[in-house]
């Protein structure tokens with residue numbers, strides 16, 4: 001099975017270099033990226049899509065407002081948390097979760113779930129990355145994007161995994177997005193490359209193709225990096 005995880009970094013503009021895949025994973029608000037790229041919109045409408053989105057209402061608003069759950073072939077919603085990461089409720093859209101379903105209040109409903117407990121073997125423990133906002137949780141991934149990659153690796157188990165749009169916050173975003181720009185603190189950069197390297201190193205039978213504008217210092221036999229200038 002071939003799978004692609006799409007991030008919001010500027011390397012997403014090289015999306016057309018990706019081969020056709022069997023399944024896509026997108027992260028948080030991805031509506032403007034879809035609306036501004038006809039090929040992307042077509043592929044995400046015709047191929048099954050997993051949507052990973054954190055609990056912040058702002059991370060979901062564009063997806064709902066622009067009817068992405070109606071237009072795209074989203075087959076499941078995944079919350080990038082394990083059971084220990086309780087929500088304190090406030091500015092979240094937890095009210096849209098009921099009986100294992102996510103409902104966008106517009107008549108679209110898909111199954112939703114949290115991460116399998118086996119992710120705890122990979123996640124950072126509280127205090128492990130000094131200055132990271134995730135330290136408020138007993139376990140955390142460095143970002144929703146990395147949680148989406150980890151979910152793909154550990155639970156969707158593709159043979160070939162393509163990553164594009166992951167530039168580790170080093171070059172802004174492919175599409176202007178003031179919300180994310182204002183809410184992604186520098187401290188969230190911490191540990192992202194390290195976490196990706198840990199996943200690649202732990203799943204040696206899986207082939208990873210990383211299209212990125214960032215330098216990725218780690219080398220593995222099952223990793224091909226396509227550095228985009």
Ligand SMILES: [Zn+2]
Pocket residue numbers: 055087088089090092093094095
């Ligand atoms: Zn909540």
